[in-house]
Amino acid sequence: MTTNLTELLNQYRKDSRCLAGFNINDIYDLHAVTLAANELDLPFMAMTYPPVAALNTTYLCRKMIDGFQNIAKNKIYLHLDHSTSVDLCKRAIDDGYDSVMIDGSHFDLATNIAMTREVVNYARSAGVTVEAEIGKIMGRGVEAKFERDFLASVSDVVAICEEANPDIVAVGIGTAHGFTSTQPKIHFDRLREIAASISHPLVLHGGTGIPDEDIQKAITLGISKINIGTIVHSTYMNCVHSEISKDIDSAYPPVIMKNVISKVQGVVKDRLLAINPHLAS
Incomplete structure (x- = not known):
């Protein structure tokens, strides 16, 4: 299997397969993701939000x-999210x-x-994959909160692909970042229209609350x-809180973080099994 990310994602688009990207913050959640991916013999993408990139460089x-x-058994792809x-x-x-x-989705087209x-243009000589976004991902997260006009326009998707030529495109189709009070409604009709209009691999954001x-x-x-x-960072923080609360004076990082x-x-x-159900035993 190729380790070139753009080639891999183009092949996944053809084969109806999907690469999982997990937002990580430090060595501990990265360690957890690596071990899980190793269990299933899968590559994955480790994604850093701008605040993580700014803090750690x-x-x-x-x-x-x-x-x-x-x-890691397979390639880990590092992504700026x-x-x-x-x-x-x-x-x-x-x-x-x-x-x-x-992510220029907050601005005009x-x-x-x-x-x-x-x-x-800057990434091409380095062989780095570039992701663009059209439409908006609902919910309150690192980026913003959107309540309307969130669906990606097919014509806008075509325009950014033709005029800027990113390698992959994130499209707003009704998903939401974070936990939401109601189940996100994915507009599959819009996804079909977008997929029919371009051959680029498409990206789905807000993967925590989407049914399998x-x-x-x-x-x-x-x-x-x-x-x-x-789901990754909330599990991480809740588990850290639970472990420390047991006995904060005797809390020892190597023991706590192992759990x-x-x-x-x-x-x-x-x-990973939700994305790759064929691997379930």
Whole structure:
């Protein structure tokens, strides 16, 4: 199997397969994701939000992935997620990221296209995959909160692909970041229209709250990468809190984090099986 990310995702689009992307924050949740992926013999994408990249630096994020690649059975792809900064994308590219997302969805279409084109042009010589976004992902998260006008326009998707030529495209089709009070409604008709209009691999954001059957249906309609974050960091933080609360004066990080890693690993494995149901025993 190829390790070139763009080639892999194009093949996944043809084969109705999907790469899982998990938002990670440090070595502990990355360790958990790596172990879960090893259990199922799968590659995965480790994604860093801009605040994570800013805190740890894109350089150290790259080194962190390099370290865990030594225990991973398959390729770990490092991705900058939801960057609204062209400069941050360039810095991540310079520091060896495999993929960057330039999120211009908060701006008008012309600005979004211009931002995406600038990142694409910078990334090409480095062989780095570029993700663009059209439409908006609902919910309150690192990015913003949207309540209407969130669906990706087919004509806008075609325009950004033709004028900026990103490698993959995240499309707003009704999903939401984080936990929501109601189940997100995926607009499969819009997804079908988008998939019929372009051959690019499509990305589904907000993977935490989507029912397994909807994930699997979306993959058959062109989704080649799915982003999962909230369930990972919420499990992590809740487990840390629970472990520390037992005896805060005697709490010892190696013991606590071993339990946290195990808990997160189980959650990640569950999501990987939702994306790859054929691997369930």
